[in-house]
Amino acid sequence: MTDQAFDTLQIHAGAEPDPATGARQVPIYQTTAYVFKDADHAARLFNLQEVGYIYSRLTNPTVSALAARVAALEGGVGAVCCSSGHAAQIMALFPLMGPGLNIVASTRLYGGTITQFAQTIKRFGWSCSFVDFDDLAALEAAVDDNTRAIFCESISNPGGYITDLPAVAAVANKVGLPLIVDNTLASPYLCRPIEHGATIVVHSATKYLTGNGTVTGGVIIDSGKFDWSASGKFPSLSAPEPAYHGLKFHEALGPMAYTFHSIAVGLRDLGMTMNPQGAHYTLMGIETLSLRMDKHVANAKTVAEWLANDPRIDFVTWAGLPSSPWHERANRLCPKGAGALFTVAVKGGYEACVKLVNNLKLFSHVANLGDARSLIIHSASTTHRQLTEEQQIKAGAAPNVVRLSIGIENAADLIADLDQALAAATA
């Protein structure tokens, strides 16, 4: 991070006045292509000898402003924006992987990510083994010669479990692999994984970064700290890259190698590009990120404490509660708060969960999180539906829990809504 504070960077990073017009707000550059000054200029851009705009599948000034802002907030050297959080995950792995190679991931992940890693990446010849990241010996044992990355969420969806990032980073460091951390639920305001040893951070910008349920987007941020040439395991970055006329990205671009590869090869060939409208909405959202996250966390505390003391509830998983097994980690790694997403086990199990969801009026029943408005979902029958019951339980999405994403409304109104719906659900 530069010397400026988070709440200054969230408004100013990446957003100088527009060089062409002086426009103070970042314009939406709704253009596909950019006129080259001459043939030599075009050749220099294509050779990566000069940084500039060619075609919006690769880069676009509005999208670049967002990438620069998120890189500054996360403390990375560079970032790449993608069409969704899921796209960001595939794009994050792309420079590292090849047929026959694998990753090791935490069991506590968003259900869609478990499906993406357990099933879909097999089509590329990649595979994933899932391990409880609290068992560091098991994590290390799961790594083999073909492993190319370790993946976890800082605060995990749906349980709000906190990963011990410094401990996991120490294992990654020991085995010489990059640690990729999905920081969606924390946002860089609550947790900055690079400071705890992460190599790469990914986001679903769909959630708190935009903050109002208007955009589908993703971001990958590189710490710039990993030595891609040390082991010979990352030839796309260290050896001549056949998909970019033999360029050795690490040798030519140093700490920006991963970011440039992700644009010049990843976005060019996979095309998972963020659109300038989406980038603009996300830039607007980020301007108030710290204010919103403070309110999300304050409301989560009030609601979680109220639920934890309610006789109709079995347990609440918010890591900000002193009774949580992850409370110490939350204080250490997320000192401004343990996020605003957690699960609640309702007495009466599956039936009561479904009735609760059906009777809420202020909470919306949707498959999303990180919105200004409060949201609820029964994960086992929706987002985590593709998983086995064993996987659901390991992921923190057992059939007897609902997931709450606490918004920034008035907390007393949220409690009143939960109170009346719980009465109906447990009558």
Ligand SMILES: Cc1ncc(COP(=O)(O)O)c(C=O)c1O
């Ligand atoms: C933690 C986490 N990571 C990634 C994703 C995927 O993001 P997107 O829906 O933007 O593809 C989600 C979606 O809910 C998520 O919760």
